[in-house]
Amino acid sequence: MNISPKEKTLNMMFIMPALVLFLVFNLYPLIRTFQLSFYQWNGIDKEMLFIGFAQYKHILFNNPAFWKSMINAGYVTLLSLTLQNGLALLLAILVNRQIRGGNIYRVIFFLPPVLSGIVVGLIWKFVYDGNFGILNHWLISLGFENFKDFAWLSEIKTSLSSVAIVHMWKGFGYGFIILLAGLQTIPIELYEAAEVDGADKWQQFRNITVPCMIPVFTLVTILTILGSMQIFDLIYSMTRGGPAGHTHVPITKIYEYMSNGEFGYSTAMAVIFGFVLLVISFVQLFVSKKFNR
Amino acid sequence: MNSFKTKKQILDFITHAILLVVAVTCIFPVFWMLSSSLKTQEEIFTKMTLLPEVWQWSNYVDAFIKAEFGMYFLNSIIYTVVGVSAIVLVTSMAAYGFARLEFWGKNFLFYLLISTLLIPIPGVFVPLYLLLKKLSLLDTRTGLLLCYISGALAFGLFLLRSFFEDLPKEIEEAALIDGCSRFGIYWRIALPLAKPAIATLVILQCLAIWNEFLLALVVLQDKAKMPIQRGLMVFQGTFITDYPLLMAGLTIATIPIVIVYLLMQKHIVKGIAAGALKG
Numbered sequence: 001m002n003i004s005p006k007e008k009t010l011n012m013m014f015i016m017p018a019l020v021l022f023l024v025f026n027l028y029p030l031i032r033t034f035q036l037s038f039y040q041w042n043g044i045d046k047e048m049l050f051i052g053f054a055q056y057k058h059i060l061f062n063n064p065a066f067w068k069s070m071i072n073a074g075y076v077t078l079l080s081l082t083l084q085n086g087l088a089l090l091l092a093i094l095v096n097r098q099i100r101g102g103n104i105y106r107v108i109f110f111l112p113p114v115l116s117g118i119v120v121g122l123i124w125k126f127v128y129d130g131n132f133g134i135l136n137h138w139l140i141s142l143g144f145e146n147f148k149d150f151a152w153l154s155e156i157k158t159s160l161s162s163v164a165i166v167h168m169w170k171g172f173g174y175g176f177i178i179l180l181a182g183l184q185t186i187p188i189e190l191y192e193a194a195e196v197d198g199a200d201k202w203q204q205f206r207n208i209t210v211p212c213m214i215p216v217f218t219l220v221t222i223l224t225i226l227g228s229m230q231i232f233d234l235i236y237s238m239t240r241g242g243p244a245g246h247t248h249v250p251i252t253k254i255y256e257y258m259s260n261g262e263f264g265y266s267t268a269m270a271v272i273f274g275f276v277l278l279v280i281s282f283v284q285l286f287v288s289k290k291f292n293r
Numbered sequence: 294m295n296s297f298k299t300k301k302q303i304l305d306f307i308t309h310a311i312l313l314v315v316a317v318t319c320i321f322p323v324f325w326m327l328s329s330s331l332k333t334q335e336e337i338f339t340k341m342t343l344l345p346e347v348w349q350w351s352n353y354v355d356a357f358i359k360a361e362f363g364m365y366f367l368n369s370i371i372y373t374v375v376g377v378s379a380i381v382l383v384t385s386m387a388a389y390g391f392a393r394l395e396f397w398g399k400n401f402l403f404y405l406l407i408s409t410l411l412i413p414i415p416g417v418f419v420p421l422y423l424l425l426k427k428l429s430l431l432d433t434r435t436g437l438l439l440c441y442i443s444g445a446l447a448f449g450l451f452l453l454r455s456f457f458e459d460l461p462k463e464i465e466e467a468a469l470i471d472g473c474s475r476f477g478i479y480w481r482i483a484l485p486l487a488k489p490a491i492a493t494l495v496i497l498q499c500l501a502i503w504n505e506f507l508l509a510l511v512v513l514q515d516k517a518k519m520p521i522q523r524g525l526m527v528f529q530g531t532f533i534t535d536y537p538l539l540m541a542g543l544t545i546a547t548i549p550i551v552i553v554y555l556l557m558q559k560h561i562v563k564g565i566a567a568g569a570l571k572g
Binding site for chain 2: 003018024028043090105114119123126169232236237263267277
């Protein structure tokens with residue numbers, strides 16, 4: 001069937017609204033991010049001062065607070081990858097045992113992920129509160145008297161871990177759902193055959209479950225890394241980067257520089273951070289492909 | 294056989310014990326929010342009982358009116374309804390175009406439009422802020438909505454195009470012969486058939502817009518236009534220790550989402566699992 005040029009043009013109308021929105025609100029801001037990162041600009045002046053890679057250099061070599069924020073996000077990510085995803089996998093395996101009430105657990109475990117980051121952050125801020133928080137109340141009734149008035153979110157030693165715990169509380173249900181869906185795609189015949197051959201549960205897990213699940217593990221790992229590195233709402237609602245910058249993460253830093261009118265500097269930071277995220281996900285995909293063979 | 298049965302029973306018991314502990318951990322903070330929203334401030338400062346002594350329903354009246362959560366709530370409804378409607382319209386039209394019609398640069402444009410799904414772009418709020426400022430859309434509802442709509446393009450297109458492609462072509466071809474226009478076919482035949490996929494898109498985008506905070510923080514200054522997530526932070530910044538009202542506000546922000554979730558949980562869970570495993 002031949003389609004006339006006129007019809008081809010008319011057909012374009014279907015994608016026009018999406019295309020225009022994409023060009024203006026997705027592509028242009030992306031290009032603008034790169035462009036601005038080479039300029040020193042406060043967002044108000046007519047003149048933008050071209051300074052090449054100076055801001056990149058400054059962020060990478062003279063801005064320990066940026067690196068601190070990367071390490072903080074990395075810490076949250078590492079905890080999520082191990083504790084949170086370990087828990088998610090354990091729970092997925094348990095629910096996959098076809099136990100009674102499995103669906104109720106599924107509904108409950110996915111409740112924290114549908115709540116907003118602000119709501120979760122503010123509830124937990126109240127739970128952690130030094131004076132009126134229920135956490136300290138319980139700890140004191142269990143006999144840990146020294147937790148009286150202990151402000152979890154304002155102490156340098158505990159603030160980041162306390163936020164990380166909330167982040168994992170909010171996030172494990174997401175990995176759980178994906179892992180469970182993955183487990184359910186493994187044909188049951190594989191296990192039956194292994195059973196006949198006399199393989200025990202551990203051997204079945206190692207030789208059937210793990211190899212079948214590698215693509216799903218990869219996916220959950222990438223989603224966890226991207227989600228945890230870009231944590232913002234919880235930090236903003238619980239600590240705003242405090243005490244003394246000890247819970248700052250890259251997005252709160254970018255937001256902070258932007259709020260101070262350092263548009264060029266904040267976009268340079270966004271480019272560096274985006275590049276790091278891209279490298280991480282590519283490495284992860286590459287490693288898992290090698291593993292898979 | 295007997296020992297096998299008891300072993301399974303023990304395993305089942307341990308399974309339920311673990312699942313139950315985690316389930317309680319998931320629910321308790323939400324329960325604590327509800328319970329605290331019905332206490333007096335004095336009760337919160339002095340007692341730690343699980344339930345309020347006298348249920349203070351008036352906290353919700355105060356939250357809606359004095360703390361202005363009613364206004365924020367209404368704004369959130371507007372952003373969600375308008376935003377999601379626009380997302381469905383714009384992405385379904387484009388997805389239909391990419392699935393069924395011929396035009397110049399089709400494949401290139403499709404991959405360009407969904408490329409944002411694969412490339413993480415942190416900090417894009419900085420140039421968005423500047424763009425809205427240039428367009429005089431900063432601190433406007435339209436500006437925030439345009440950010441939300443364009444942010445959902447890639448996901449909507451990705452989800453709906455494959456759905457349209459899998460629909461049988463015959464009905465559409467018959468309608469074309471009967472003289473129905475291309476737009477008529479999309480609007481009257483393809484769109485109603487795509488209901489399951491659109492339901493998934495609607496639910497996930499409702500959650501996303503209702504819960505969104507960062508863009509609302511960057512774009513809006515005027516309290517009268519703020520969605521509830523932003524309003525919560527404004528309230529918390531002003532009345533730091535008014536916990537009952539804050540908890541009532543949190544509950545107001547949570548109830549719609551929990552209702553939608555409980556009604557639609559099968560769609561949500563399926564949509565997330567399917568979307569994730571496909572990608």
